[in-house]
Amino acid sequence: MPMSLKSDYPSASDEQLVAWAKDGDTEAFEELIHRHRDKIYARAMIMMRNEGDAVDLSQEAWVKAWQRLRQFQGESSFATWMTRIVINLCLDQIRRQKRTRAESIEELEEESGGVERQMPVVENNPTEGLETEELRRRIDEAMGKLTDAHRTVLVLHEFEGLEYKEIAKRVGISIGTVMSRLFYARRRMATLLQSLKRERSE
Amino acid sequence: MKTTEFTLDLQAYVDGELDASHRAEVERVLASDAEARALVEGLRQLSELVRTHEPLARVPESREFYWSQIQRRIAAAEVAEGREARPASGALNWLRWLAPALGVAAVAVFVVLxxxxxxxxxxxxxxxxxxxxxxxxxxxxxxxxxxxxx
Structure with a gap:
């Protein structure tokens, strides 16, 4: 690639920017950050529920990305590779904070109650529902009411698209626990969204 | 009354986690179990709703400030890595120390030979x-x- 084209970072593809960044081009790397920083930050925010942690871990993810850029061979998109990095950092942070210990009451409730078949039906009908942005906000709000353990499994499955066995490996739990946590998280989400819908119609 | 295990199988069915024989088994039950069908539908709807409405957030810092912080952290990490990699140069420092000492020792050996x-x-x-x-x-x-x- 001629040097003259290198100055046109905004119009370069992610792949091209990654290639330049691998050669030590910090401007190309900065352009990648600019493109994906909100997504990476949002993912950290969903996991951590705390702006300070989300900023810190998202920045740490970019530092790690710079250090490991040569390992990125393009098996997935750059954005996917980045979200995996930030999710791993969030999981480490949650483990460090041992936040799951504080969730014993909710986990006990889950274990003693088992999984119920009944699940509120949440319809995604724009004519009777909320505007997309408002819906996103409500979903975020509901996710904030889940425990870290349940939210983690839900995020890894729904947003990261990971299979049960991969979630089990990442989180360090059995596949059975992944399944029950996922079910519980969904049921809780459905209940929370139903109540939000009721609040709105009142 | 279906078991917890079957309920989780229904979820695994929605998530595409069942093998062909399990899937066929679940589908047989679904054909005759309205409650199971409702649960499957509820799970599908919720999954779709969450996946298509992932919460968004914007970094609460300017492009320049955010980047400058990352740059600082990268530089700090590189310095730290350099420090970690220093045992080799530390050993060289020790050798630099040792060389004159060995010289003195050699003279001493000669004197007291x-x-x-x-x-x-x-x-x-x-x-x-x-x-x-x-x-x-x-x-x-x-x-x-x-x-x-x-």
Missing amino acids: PRPGAETPTLASNGPVEDAVSMTFRSDADGVTIHWIN
Whole structure:
């Protein structure tokens, strides 16, 4: 690639920017950050529920990305590779904070109650529902009411698209626990969204 | 009344986690179980709703500030890595120290080299001046003699 084209970072593809960044081009790397920083930050925010942690871990993810850029061979998109990095950092942070210990009451409730078949039906009908942005906000709000353990499994499955066995490996739990946590998280989400819908119609 | 295990199988069915035989089994039940069908539908709807409405957030810092912070962290990490990688240069520093010491030791060895027939002290102390102390150590096995004078 001629040097003259290198100055046109905004119009370069992610792949091209990654290639330049691998050669030590910090401007190309900065352009990648600019493109994906909100997504990476949002993912950290969903996991951590705390702006300070989300900023810190998202920045740490970019530092790690710079250090490991040569390992990125393009098996997935750059954005996917980045979200995996930030999710791993969030999981480490949650483990460090041992936040799951504080969730014993909710986990006990889950274990003693088992999984119920009944699940509120949440319809995604724009004519009777909320505007997309408002819906996103409500979903975020509901996710904030889940425990870290349940939210983690839900995020890894729904947003990261990971299979049960991969979630089990990442989180360090059995596949059975992944399944029950996922079910519980969904049921809780459905209940929370139903109540939000009721609040709105009142 | 279906078991918890079957309920989780229904979820696994929605998530595409069942093998062909399990899937067929679940589908047989679904054909005749309205409650199971409702649960499957509820799970599908919720999953779709969450996936298509992932919460968004914007970094609460300007592009320049955010990048400058990352740059600082990268630089700090590189310095830290350099420090970690320093054992090799630390060893070289030690060798730089050792080289003159070995030189002095060599001179000392030459000075106190035992003459043929002379008696060799293994550890001796002798003080011509009251405050001065000298010590000599010789190892015949290693062929080394070291002389200290304080």
